Amino acid sequence: MSLNAESTAFRSALEVIRAVEPRVADAIGAELADQRESLKLIASENYASPATLLAMGNWFSDKYAEGTVGRRFYAGCQNVDTVEALAAEHARELFGAAHAYVQPHSGIDANLVAFWAILADRVESPALKKAQVRQVNELTEADWFALRRELGNQRMLGMSLDAGGHLTHGFRPNISGKMFDQRSYGTDPATGLVDYDKVAEAAREFKPLILVAGYSAYPRKVNFRIMREIADEVGATFMVDMAHFAGLVAGKVFTGDFDPVPHAHIVTTTTHKSLRGPRGGMVLCGPELADQVDRGCPMVLGGPLPHVMAAKAVALAEARRPDFADYAQRIVDNAQALADGLLRRGAKLVTGGTDNHLVLIDVSGYGLTGRQAEQALLDSGIVTNRNSVPQDPNGAWYTSGIRIGTPALTSRGLGTAEMDATAELIHNVLTQTTPGSNPDGTPSKAKYVLDPALADKVSGQASELLTGFPLYPAVDLG
Numbered sequence: 299m300s301l302n303a304e305s306t307a308f309r310s311a312l313e314v315i316r317a318v319e320p321r322v323a324d325a326i327g328a329e330l331a332d333q334r335e336s337l338k339l340i341a342s343e344n345y346a347s348p349a350t351l352l353a354m355g356n357w358f359s360d361k362y363a364e365g366t367v368g369r370r371f372y373a374g375c376q377n378v379d380t381v382e383a384l385a386a387e388h389a390r391e392l393f394g395a396a397h398a399y400v401q402p403h404s405g406i407d408a409n410l411v412a413f414w415a416i417l418a419d420r421v422e423s424p425a426l427k428k429a430q431v432r433q434v435n436e437l438t439e440a441d442w443f444a445l446r447r448e449l450g451n452q453r454m455l456g457m458s459l460d461a462g463g464h465l466t467h468g469f470r471p472n473i474s475g476k477m478f479d480q481r482s483y484g485t486d487p488a489t490g491l492v493d494y495d496k497v498a499e500a501a502r503e504f505k506p507l508i509l510v511a512g513y514s515a516y517p518r519k520v521n522f523r524i525m526r527e528i529a530d531e532v533g534a535t536f537m538v539d540m541a542h543f544a545g546l547v548a549g550k551v552f553t554g555d556f557d558p559v560p561h562a563h564i565v566t567t568t569t570h571k572s573l574r575g576p577r578g579g580m581v582l583c584g585p586e587l588a589d590q591v592d593r594g595c596p597m598v599l600g601g602p603l604p605h606v607m608a609a610k611a612v613a614l615a616e617a618r619r620p621d622f623a624d625y626a627q628r629i630v631d632n633a634q635a636l637a638d639g640l641l642r643r644g645a646k647l648v649t650g651g652t653d654n655h656l657v658l659i660d661v662s663g664y665g666l667t668g669r670q671a672e673q674a675l676l677d678s679g680i681v682t683n684r685n686s687v688p689q690d691p692n693g694a695w696y697t698s699g700i701r702i703g704t705p706a707l708t709s710r711g712l713g714t715a716e717m718d719a720t721a722e723l724i725h726n727v728l729t730q731t732t733p734g735s736n737p738d739g740t741p742s743k744a745k746y747v748l749d750p751a752l753a754d755k756v757s758g759q760a761s762e763l764l765t766g767f768p769l770y771p772a773v774d775l776g
């Protein structure tokens with residue numbers, strides 16, 4: 299029997315790797331097997347296409363290409379130019395952006411590029427001007443001192459971590475929380491929704507240089523038109539980090555006031571979450587910030603990763619196909635079916651539902667911490683992650699929430715009926731898990747009690763649910 303192209307490609311790749319370090323080849327094979335078997339509900343994960351994966355495994359990985367298309371600090375970058383230009387063109391067309399910078403290695407990098415572009419554009423700092431690219435060697439000690447003084451204490455207003463914002467939006471343990479004098483806006487305690495009047499109030503009082511919107515764990519749409527009006531009123535640069543929902547923007551599920559691109563001065567994203575590309579980041583902006591954004595390398599980034607830019611070009615080309623819009627709509631339909639299924643069974647959800655790709659279960663309703671719930675679900679073949687809920691009494695480590703998302707299962711082909719069945723499995727596990735105690739009898743926030751027979755039964759049911767939806771059906775590793 300002749301093998302299809304995908305099976306031949308991956309089998310051959312593993313054979314070549316196995317000849318050098320068989321344990322790596324085995325681990326790669328085992329990862330596919332694990333992913334095929336688990337009910338993956340991690341909201342930030344997905345399954346990239348074979349073409350996207352294969353575009354990363356080649357000799358582009360060997361190239362240094364600091365600089366930008368046609369203007370490199372290294373010779374011999376003509377082929378890197380081709381893939382970088384293609385990725386940027388697809389990104390511009392897909393999102394309707396004037397400029398796309400596709401070099402960031404990750405979402406964090408994309409945000410740092412954006413922060414520095416905004417600082418360079420907005421802060422009147424002779425030292426900063428010198429620090430840009432070719433003049434960096436001219437900086438004296440006094441310049442560095444001035445740079446730190448001029449740039450430190452710039453103000454950023456972003457969504458708080460426990461309301462669903464991201465670490466890079468000014469949270470203390472992240473560099474953004476150290477670089478900026480930061481303040482955060484939360485959500486309304488009664489509804490769990492962003493209260494735009496409160497955001498405006500905070501902005502008027504704090505007068506941020508940067509207003510950030512975007513989230514990792516907020517299950518609702520954000521009105522970017524209103525956020526832009528707030529930014530304009532106080533003279534802030536409006537930045538949106540659409541890392542989580544870029545696929546919904548690309549698939550035209552989020553349009554009008556909910557599409558960040560026409561409203562924000564600058565938009566950052568990852569390429570590997572709902573967008574379903576390779577791991578990486580990207581920045582979109584208008585012509586005003588384009589030049590500063592293109593200085594991302596070497597200001598913030600090391601050499602770009604040409605093999606990943608090649609994969610970005612492939613994934614963005616896929617996202618421009620008509621079936622991507624169907625996929626994006628199904629992500630939201632599935633999240634809503636999952637939320638409805640959970641609510642009908644009595645779960646407590648932050649904001650009472652969802653209108654994007656994720657659902658945040660407040661597991662205090664089951665008498666559990668997020669840590670206990672996450673592990674009990676994992677024992678039962680359901681992969682999720684714990685997450686803070688607004689005003690979380692259990693902090694960021696134990697948490698009181700479980701975040702679940704539908705991009706990966708949607709890519710796999712599961713639909714609303716399977717989401718209802720998934721809700722049943724989750725509810726079943728969580729209602730039958732009880733908090734455990736420490737050896738001295740005190741209550742533990744980590745330990746839990748779950749009958750292993752039930753965990754096994756649910757694992758079996760989860761696998762059964764997946765049997766009709768094979769992952770990478772064209773890939774047979776033999």
Ligand code: PLP
Binds near residue numbers: 512
């Ligand atoms: N921004 C948001 C909103 C995110 O959710 C994440 C990742 O979780 C990031 C940025 C960082 O992405 P990366 O892990 O690629 O650095």
